[in-house]
Amino acid sequence: MMEFLKSLTDGNVAAFFLLLLRFAGIFAFFPFFDSQLVPVSVRGALSFFMALLFFPLVSYVSLDMTWENLLIAGVMEVLLGFSASLVLQIVFSAIALASDSISFSMGLTMASAYDPISGAQKSIVGQVIALLAIVLALSLNFHHFVFLFIAHTLSTIPLGGFELSGGIIAYLIKAFAQMFLVGFAMAFPILGLILLSDVIFGMIMKTHPQFNLLAIGFPVKIAIAFVVIILIIPAIMLRFKNELQAAFYALNQLF
Template identity: 40%
Template sequence: MELVQFFGADRVVTFMLLFARLSGLIVFFPFYSHNQIPLTVKTALVFVLCVIFYPVATVSTNSINFLVVEILGEVLLGLAAGLLLNILFAALSLAGEQISMIMGFSMATVLDPQSGTNSPIIANIINYLALLTFLAFDGHHILLLFYAHSLKFIPLGDYMLGENVIMYITNQVVNLFIFGFTLSFPILALSLLSDLIFGMLMKTMPQFNLLVVGYPIKITIAFCVLIAVLAGIMQIFSKLALGILNDMPSLFFN
């Protein structure tokens, strides 16, 4: 009888809403949403987190008592928060695609396990390094803390997408192209400079074979510059990612 009371309707609804909220962590956030992680492992992780967070979970007294809408609201919390970090990773992919095109590697594509699509190899390398940097400053643990605090400030079934979140996401989308171009600018600038030098050589020495000599030199220069600025790119990425993680509580908990 006590077991039947323990699994009462109110507890089941609380667990379902908690499961929906924590599913947003697995579906929308970097690292947790990686396609290489089996779905069974992701589901088991969500279940374990639900068991851990269940004692501190509370259902809103102002809920509309329509379970489907409340579940969609919980998923929307993960979607809005995860989109902020995914925009930053998308900017790195944009920078990698521009660098690959300048280096002549635009056709050298490989399957990206994260998105499931083909992307240039330079973009893949930068994204993997960014993911390692994200793990290095404990970004995955900060996300767990964010969800733990969300249960304190936002009762289950009570989340509504605010105007400040929409404006923040809009600004991030606008900055995506600026950030991507800024990261790839050193290689773009030196590539244009090398093209100018090769053009002058072609005018002064018509026998200069640009296809045989020029492209290997251009690729070598691009690789050297990429190695030199890669640490700086990761430092800028970590600074922006930490800024977003620090802004998330004020965006969603007010």
């Protein structure tokens, strides 16, 4: 007990507080952990226990940190988690963009339901693809990578010493621009086939005006899209896997 009380120095308390904020920033913004299915109380408790577990890895303890510097350091720790989460959130946003494009082209935009992950209304097709993406991410030990990433940052970035460099900003801008290209590439087979079917239905209506597009063409288009989704979903998940692994590599290089 006395040894524990002796360890409660100003430097150790400040270091634990900053480490707790680093974990809080990670669990508050990282994909999967920011889900509505994970309560805030669970994320807070997980941040506290992980800070206790990783505290022996802390090699930098400031002994003369003022309250002003401690506040700035705490903000930078949260900013570290936010900026790191953007690298991964862009990948998940790309597949969300692809799924929304697919739903819109199929005419199933109105077929939406409450998404427990995002806490908003989302198309059924988008929810299925998003759940597959999360399952794939977990199969790649995404949750393990989070702890490895924090251990890596503790050895490269001292507590309170994070700076938003130009390299991180440049990568985020480039990745954000790439997000639209990746999302369109994932949805392109279905978008192209549906566009081709619309052209064919238009030609049929031009030659046969009595053709009822809503009664015949609309269900046929949805059926074709579902068949194509079943065929290309492995390719979509493979592209998502490659982009996620590239994001993991970028995090290790940037932080």
